[in-house]
Amino acid sequence: MDNFISKINEIQNLIKNTAFLFYQQKNEMGYAQLGETLEALIVGVNELINYEKNEEDIEKKEKRINLVLSEAMKAIEVNDTILLSDILLFDLSDLIKDL
Numbered sequence: 621m622d623n624f625i626s627k628i629n630e631i632q633n634l635i636k637n638t639a640f641l642f643y644q645q646k647n648e649m650g651y652a653q654l655g656e657t658l659e660a661l662i663v664g665v666n667e668l669i670n671y672e673k674n675e676e677d678i679e680k681k682e683k684r685i686n687l688v689l690s691e692a693m694k695a696i697e698v699n700d701t702i703l704l705s706d707i708l709l710f711d712l713s714d715l716i717k718d719l
Contacts, residue, residue: 624671627664631716634660639709642701650701657708661685661716668719681719688712 634657641650665685672678688711695704 624667627667628716628719631657631660631664632713635708635713635716639705642705645701647701664719684715688715
């Protein structure tokens with residue numbers, strides 16, 4: 621459990637750092653950091669699946685994460701790094717906190 625909480629905190633820090641890079645218009649660094657953030661998110665979600673016993677809860681959480689990531693992808697497609705930052709910082713970070 622402590623390891624899972626530590627992983628969640630790490631993911632939240634990565635999300636914040638990534639968002640701040642985009643806010644500062646350091647887009648190349650932001651996209652590089654985004655890759656690391658998404659990798660950590662995948663690991664965290666996999667740990668959640670192993671930890672969580674209620675499959676219905678897992679499905680709900682996965683759907684919420686996928687919805688937020690879809691919105692982030694739309695922001696990337698239109699090259700709107702400020703919107704991407706907002707999605708990461710306010711939507712994804714809050715969602716991760718609730719895991």
